Amino acid sequence: NAGVTQTPKFRILKIGQSMTLQCTQDMNHNYMYWYRQDPGMGLKLIYYSVGAGITDKGEVPNGYNVSRSTTEDFPLRLELAAPSQTSVYFCASNGGSSGNTIYFGEGSWLTVV
């Protein structure tokens, strides 16, 4: 059981470049989330989705976009990378048989230089 899988694990971007962080889950969860984790700031919710075709902004959505074309996948896109987006990104999901327990991916370390 793979759970929540994120790719890539590590990435260095130049300012202004774009990239997509991939997230997929095999637990048939309806709810999916993207968080960023910064030292001393905890986890901040970027975007979330309550089901395929439905997305909504979290606390810190600026500079990011998401889509949810399938139940399994919830990619996070950075269009014009900025140094302020240097962070660790976590994808998470819950729903279905897991109830309220939220499962996290292993994280993606992103550095923008």
Added chain:
Amino acid sequence: AQRVTQPEKLLSVFKGAPVELKCNYSYSGSPELFWYVQYSRQRLQLLLRHISRESIKGFTADLNKGETSFHLKKPFAQEEDSAMYYCALRGGATNKLIFGTGTLLAVQP
């Protein structure tokens, strides 16, 4: 507004000493409270939640609605307890979690 406050960024204790990680919340309805743990460079894992009133790895947490607190406690700390601990709140229909800023627990030998 929903908010979770963890006042301590770092808590350092000696092995065998009691541990209390503080968490206070603000929420207008009936929230669900959770503690998540993150060991070094690993993903977050659910430690416990107030609904189940369980003890995991010797940790317990009681929801105190009067004080709006959900402090995490353990009577005797172990070195393997060293990790980052996040208190989280879930409220409303969207299932999203709001996290505190986290407390780094360092257990000294």
